Amino acid sequence: MTNDQWLEIGTIVAAQGMKGELRVYPESQFPERFEEPGERWMLRPGETEPQPVKLVKGRYIDGKNLYVVQLAEVENRDRAEALAGTKLMVKASDRPILEEDEYHxxxxxxxxxxxxxxxxxxxxxxxxxxxxxxxxxxxxxxxxxAVAPEDEPETPQKGEVNRTSKKRKVLRxxxxxxxxxxxxxxxxxxxxxxxxxxxxxxxxxxxxxxxxxxx
CATH class of the missing domain: 2.30.30.240 (PRC-barrel domain)
Incomplete structure (x- = not known):
């Protein structure tokens, strides 16, 4: 996989509920990436090639900057939890057309x-x-x-011979x-x-x- 072939649009961070829904942290400013059904791609941790997956539906969670999505064949919480850390991607050629003063x-x-x-x-x-x-x-x-503090002389105890100056180590x-x-x-x-x-x-x-x- 090369970076110029794919665009990362989000990361699956956790399961949502018991029916296989997934919480996704978005890396894209385009809601349609997570809300419109269609083909997306998944890159699991440790893998090098994205695999196709169908986005069934999705919605935004107000105040948390997260989307909740449903992917095909992810039908329960166990399957959803197994996808934590997986990247959601699209092909680089699938960039939305931008308006003036909009940027990827x-x-x-x-x-x-x-x-x-x-x-x-x-x-x-x-x-x-x-x-x-x-x-x-x-x-x-x-x-x-950052300025590291200097070592401070240790105060000798009563009755101790202090022929040489001892230093007390200070944590850096x-x-x-x-x-x-x-x-x-x-x-x-x-x-x-x-x-x-x-x-x-x-x-x-x-x-x-x-x-x-x-x-």
Whole structure:
């Protein structure tokens, strides 16, 4: 399997109820991927080639960003649970036609994000979260630097000979996870999306970058 042949649209995360329904975390912004009956493809954990499967029906769960789908021949909870971790896919040629200012999520992942005013390369898009307005998760190029504390001298106990200075080991902190920010993916904040050059230019309002920074 090659990445340019297939599009991942979601991941089966759990069984739903007792009749074989499946909870799916979506990687696609197009509801028809999960709601319209038809052929889909499954890639089970550890396998390299997707297998065809028929989507019978599906619905969205409000507030949980999950779809519940029914696949053909998955008729009970045991069969549904066995599919946890399985990827749902479609052929790359089966991309919906986009309207103006619409983009495929997979096209946005990996794009560099620049501040339009200064030209600073802020970071790279690592995820897109669907919401009222979609949110770009941007991993910053400028990461915080962790400073390890110095060892502290151990206080000698009464009556002890302290001819040499002893050190008390201090646990080193774990390296911080990469710092990210969330950018609303709207025209006013991200006016330039250049797919050819893999470049997004943003004009964030004052305080936005500091307000939602995850450090």
């Amino acid at each position: 999520v997979l096209d946005l992942i990996g794009m560099e994000v620049f501040l339009q005013e200064s030209g600073e390369n802020l970071g790279v898009v690592v995820n897109v979260f669907p919401a009222g307005n979609d949110l770009l998760e941007v991993q910053l190029h400028q990461q915080p630097v 902190p774990k390296p911080p996870k990469p710092s990210t920010i969330l950018i609303p993916f709207v025209k006013a904040i991200a006016p330039v999306v250049d797919l050819e050059n893999r470049r997004i230019e943003i004009t964030p309002p004052p305080g936005l970058l500091e307000m939602n920074q995850d450090v």
